[in-house]
Amino acid sequence: MSEFTERVRAFEHRLQAHMGEIFCPVHLSLGHEGIADDLHRLLTPQDWLFSTHRNHHHYFAKGGTEEKLWDEIMGAPSGLNGGFAGSQSISDDVLHFHASAIVGGLVGTATGTALALQLDSSNAIVVCCVGDAGTKQGVFWESLNFAVLHCLPIAYIVENNGMSVDARLGERQFAGISGRVAAFGLSVRDTVDGALECARMGLPAFHEAQVTLECNHIDMASMLKK
Numbered sequence: 001m002s003e004f005t006e007r008v009r010a011f012e013h014r015l016q017a018h019m020g021e022i023f024c025p026v027h028l029s030l031g032h033e034g035i036a037d038d039l040h041r042l043l044t045p046q047d048w049l050f051s052t053h054r055n056h057h058h059y060f061a062k063g064g065t066e067e068k069l070w071d072e073i074m075g076a077p078s079g080l081n082g083g084f085a086g087s088q089s090i091s092d093d094v095l096h097f098h099a100s101a102i103v104g105g106l107v108g109t110a111t112g113t114a115l116a117l118q119l120d121s122s123n124a125i126v127v128c129c130v131g132d133a134g135t136k137q138g139v140f141w142e143s144l145n146f147a148v149l150h151c152l153p154i155a156y157i158v159e160n161n162g163m164s165v166d167a168r169l170g171e172r173q174f175a176g177i178s179g180r181v182a183a184f185g186l187s188v189r190d191t192v193d194g195a196l197e198c199a200r201m202g203l204p205a206f207h208e209a210q211v212t213l214e215c216n217h218i219d220m221a222s223m224l225k226k
């Protein structure tokens, strides 16, 4: 296990131990760290990372600090977003990192950011992480089409844990995700390295990671008391 993964897991386990004191919805990333480990190694400060409700590992991958996220989740003014964003909707303009509680909520924004980078002739790229349920949103497919049409420097990454809360993927979708994405003309890569390499060449890419969530879908103090 890498030092980065150990750091993320230690943070998540500490949160788990203090869940009774937390009054915002928290989605831990335990079991999802692999992608973040790769992103931590590959992303530059200029690159952009867009994330989801399950975002702690992504925030750390972009250079986030434990103290700011901890204080944010605890609702403290010293938190990353003054204690107003909680766990789900954190953002850090300096780190070029944004997350949203809305499933698929930032896929359009991520794609628009890739267009802006292209118009600015920037060397930076965008990485857009979603869960398997994020691919059920229309904006996901519209964004793929737009990214291919305009040759945007963006890598879409799906962390497929096979679940949307308690609904299994096989009960929600008739066919696998990667095959349908390939039909849109994106380069489907086996690794995060491959997908980012492609995006750095100015071509939209896609990677689907199979992951296993090692904790509840969601936790918070008020849920634990029920």
Ligand SMILES: Cc1ncc(C[n+]2csc(CCOP(=O)(O)OP(=O)(O)O)c2C)c(N)n1
Pocket: 027, 053, 054, 101, 102, 103, 104, 130, 131, 132, 133, 134, 161, 163, 164, 165, 217
């Ligand atoms: C547009 C929208 N619909 C429903 C929800 C409620 N919701 C929160 S998390 C979630 C499941 C998301 O599953 P997935 O994207 O696969 O991520 P995972 O939690 O499995 O990592 C849902 C349906 C939401 N936040 N936003």
Ligand SMILES: [Mg+2]
Pocket: 131, 132, 133, 159, 160, 161, 162, 163, 164, 165
């Ligand atoms: Mg899922």
